[in-house]
Amino acid sequence: MIRVQREDFDLGAELAALTQGRHDIGGLCSFVGLVRDMAPIDGETTGxxxxxxxxxxxxxEKMLARIEAEAQERWPLSASLIIHRYGRMEPGEQIVLVAAASAHREAAFEACHFLIDWLKTKAPFWKIESTDDGREAWVAARDSDDDAAARWQRSDEAAE
Amino acid sequence: MKLVYFAWLKAKVGHAEEEVAPPAEVETVAALMDWLSARGAGYAEALADRATIRVAVNQEYAKPGDRVKPGDEVAFFPPVTGG
Structure with missing residues (x-):
C-alpha cells in the first residue's frame, strides 16, 4: 500500500494495521525518515x-506503486507500506515511512532497505530547507544516495 | 503540449506550468529543451545543465532522444531529494 499525504502518521498504528489478523508474518521491518535541525548548506553546517x-x-503515486511492486517481486513479502508526506515540516517531524513484512527477517530487512534507497532516487519529491537565519535553500541530491540505490541495481537493468 | 516545472526550475522559468505549441520539427526531449532555451534567459538558465536536469514525459522518466508530441505532459526538474 502507498500513501502520499500532508498530515503526519502514527507509526505504531500503521504497523499494527499492516500485520492485523495476519499469522503468516514472522518479521516486520520499518524505516522512518525525520527532519533534522542541521544541514550542510554551501559547505557549512547550518541550523x-x-x-x-x-x-x-x-x-x-505511480513511482511509489512501482517501487513497492518491485520489492514485492524481489522478495517474498507478506505486506508492505510506503507513506510519504509533503508540505511544511519542522525538525523532529516524520517525513517518510517504509515497512516490509515477511515470513522471515532476511526478506523484511532487505526489502525495507531497498524501498527507502530506491524511493530516494526515483520518487519525484524535492526538499527546500528554511534556515534559522531566514534563508531558503533547495536540497541537492547526494551521490551517496545514488550509490546506495546502485547496490540494488540488477545486472540486467541499465542504470538511469 | 503541457510543460510543468518543479523545485528551483520553477523559480528560474517563472511559472509552474504552461501550454506550448512548439514547431513540428521539435520531436525529441533534447529538441524541446533547445527550443525552450531559446525562448528567454530564464529558460536557458533553468535548462543549462543538461546532465543534471531530469525530464518526464507523461509522468515517465525520459531520455534526451525520447519522442515528444502534441498533447504530451513534459516535466522538468532537478534530481529528486525525497525520503
Missing amino acids: ISAMTLEHYPGMT
Missing part, C-alpha cells in the same frame, strides 16, 4: 527551522 517537500502529483 534548519523547517523543511518543505514538494512533489509531482500523479507521477509520485
